Structures are given as C-alpha cells and as structure tokens.
Amino acid sequence: MDTQSYLPVQPGVGMEENFLSLDDxxxxxxxxxxxxxxSFPRLGFLDKSSDSQDIPEGTKMELPLWLSKGLYEKKRRVLSVELPKVYREGWRTVFNADPNVVDLHKMGPYYYGLGSQMLHFDSPENPEIAQTLLQTFMGRFRRNMDSSQNAYNEDTSALVERLDCLEKALFSSGQSGLNSFQSWxxxxxxxxxxxxxxxxYRKRKINDIQP
Amino acid sequence: MFCEKAMELIRELQRSSEGQLPAFNEDGLRQVLQEMEALYEQNQTDVNEAKADGRADLIPSIKLRHCCLLRNQRCLTAYLYDRLLRIRALRWEYGSVLPANVRFHMCAEEVQWFSHYKKSLASFMRSLGGAEGLDITQDMKPPKSLYIQVRCLKDHGELEIDDGTVILLKKNSQHFLPRWKCEQLIRQGVLEHVMS
Structure with a gap:
C-alpha cells in the first residue's frame, strides 16, 4: 500500500467550511x-462598469462567495444573492432527468460544494436545491464507484474529466484501493x-536542467 | 478586487500536488500584508468619520473591507499551515537530513520549525522502548524477514552495517542486507527492493 505522510486538511462536510482547507x-x-x-460609499472602483465613487444601491455585480457570505444578513438587507444558472429551475430539471449525462466539471467544478453553500442564503428554492444536489449525487455515484473500482491499468482521464471535485476525490480513493488490492x-x-x-522531486530536477 | 494576491498563494500550493513543497513566496506574502495594511488604514479613517459625523451609510463599506481583512488572514494562515504539513511529511519521507534542493525552498522560520520538529520527534522516540529507544519511522510495512535483497539504483558510496562490514553501494550491484538498514535508502530511491 502506498502510504502518504502528507495529508492535506480535509474540506468541510455539507454546509460547513473548514477554515484551513485549501479546497474550501x-x-x-x-x-x-x-x-x-x-450603497457602498468609496468602493466604486470594485465595479468596473461604472466610474462613480460609490457602489449605488441596486447595482448588479459578481462577488466571491466568501464576501457575499460575510456581508449577507438576514435582518438587514445589505445584498441579495441570485442563484447561479446551474442551480435554477431550468437546470434542475435537467439534473433530475438524467444526472449521468451532465459535465459537472464544466458546471462547477465545485457543483456540490457551491450548491451546499448556497443554502446559507435564504431563498425560497432552498429545499429543491438541496433535493436536486442529493439526487444528482446518488444518481451518479453508482456509475462513479463502479468505474473507479474496475478501471485497472487504464487511462482514466476520460472517466475523470466530467466529474466534480468531490467525485474526483472519491474516484481517486477508489483507485488507490483497487491498486493496493491488486498489489496484495x-x-x-x-x-x-x-x-x-x-x-x-527527481522528476522536477530534470525539468530544472532542461527548461 | 481585493484578496487576489492571497488566492495566488493558495493556487500555487494547490498546483504542486502530492505534497511537494514549492518555493516560499515571500514576495507574495509581503504584498498580501501590504494590502491588509492599506485596508486597515482605510477602515480606520472611515470608522473615525462614521463615529464623529454619525455617518451610518459608511458601515457597509467598513464591513466589506473587514471581510477582506479576515479573508486575507484566512488565506495566509492556510498557506503557512499547509506548508508546515508538507514539511512535516518530508521528515518521514527523507529522514532527518533534507537534500539541498528541498531545503532551498524553505524560509528561515520553516527551517527552524523543521529542526524543532526533528528534535521533539527524536526525544519522543528515545523515550520509547527501554534504554535503546525505538525508531518509529522504521517498518512502515510489517516486515516478513530481517534481511532483504536489494539492488542499487545509483552510486551511493560505502555503507557500514552493524557487524562492522563495509559494503560498497555501486550502481546495479545486488546485496543481501538487514532490512532496517535499507528501509530509509529504499524510500529515498537509492536502493530497490527485489522480490523473488
């Protein structure tokens, strides 16, 4: 078995985030x-489409999740978060129809992670989003597990390229289990x-010599 | 946008997968700290103004900058912590002496931390198993026999074993050696374990 002594900090589960995890x-x-x-006075430079000094009320823009999460408050309305396209009604029907055909790497690559984080913002669609996430995962898991346990000594890039980050981690742990079983x-x-x-490290050294 | 520099640091770590240690990005770290200083100062002037003139409309901006400060702090902490995890792994993979090209990637504080870690690990191992101590970095896989067949993958000079015999580790030569003596060399890629 290939023992690794470097174990990165694991990402949080569900709605939790792990403070030190690089993935999170x-x-x-x-x-x-x-x-x-x-309005956000004196921060107009954050919104590249306007020249004013402030960000006025009612501006539509894109903010990273951490900032939206930090500014969002239930009682005082500072900002409202809109759902990204892949979590809206239209895409949800696609996911419910057949989760296996969707390229989650293109959608995400943090489809499940971001979806669970969306539940922090009070939206009336939250129960449906959670349900779709779960159904999508369940629908894809069987196939995912099957391929990770049976593709031995094969090029797996075609299998992996459509997977979400979470699924990729599961896939690679399935592969390492398969490999160590075979070597046993x-x-x-x-x-x-x-x-x-x-x-x-030795590989890297050769690269350094021949740039 | 704020915090982009800090994200660069995190991406840099994420790119060098499998626990490799990238060079310590002192410049990036300093840029993040400068950004944090600037954010703090802007916030300080806005807070003073909000207090003096009662301008409550400034509060959302203050909060936004504060979130950025916390975010930068998180990224830096995660960067340093993840590097420490990687450096700790090096102790187990390479043994107590690191090759120069790896040591070159560490900053002075990390070198210091590594030597502290080495010392506390050594004193822990000395406290185990009676007077001799116990090397817990040995026998990561349960041993089947005390002696194993090994092949040299590169010239490594001479190796002295317990009974005083000196063996010349020459490339492509095969030896029958005590397992505990070779385990570290195998992990470092000097020897190869030959199974019959």
Missing part, C-alpha cells in the same frame, strides 16, 4: 451574481517502495 478556500472564491440593497494479490504488498514524493 478555492471553493469560496467562486463568484456569485448579487444585487446590492444599500500479486504478493507485492510487502515490497518496500520509494516514496512518491521523492520520485516526484
């Missing part, structure tokens, strides 16, 4: 369409191997 930081950088409900069957499990970190 990248996820919360996804941009959301918003509408301001009050061949009696190679007790063979000592060079650490993959060291091997990768």
């Amino acid at each position: 930081i990248l996820l919360s950088h996804e941009r959301l369409p918003i509408r301001t409900e009050c 069957e061949k009696g190679r499990a007790s063979q000592l191997t060079a650490s993959s970190l060291v091997l990768n």
